[in-house]
Amino acid sequence: MAHPEQEDVGLLAEIEMLASERESLLRTIGAASVFFANLDVETLPESAYDAADVLAKCLDALPEELLGEALELVRPLVEKDLDNAAEHADD
Secondary structure, three states: OOOHHHHHHHHHHHHHHHHHHHHHHHHHHHHHHHHHHOOOHHHOOHHHHHHHHHHHHHHHHOOHHHHHHHHHHHHHHHHHHHHHHHHHHHO
């Protein structure tokens, strides 16, 4: 039988792993969102239409709070891209 201290260490390691995986997924979501927002549909190859459609539906299905958290996480890395996407949205 494991000691309570060992169980605590194991549980803490599992929580840290899940938190790390969550951050990685949030970064992926944020980067994919910025990438998608900057896509020029006119230059997108037809071979990528299905993948773009799947990505759009996946991003659209996310809770707004989660998407906002993901964007804030990547904001320092993609500030210029976010500004470009905002400009395109205004056009």
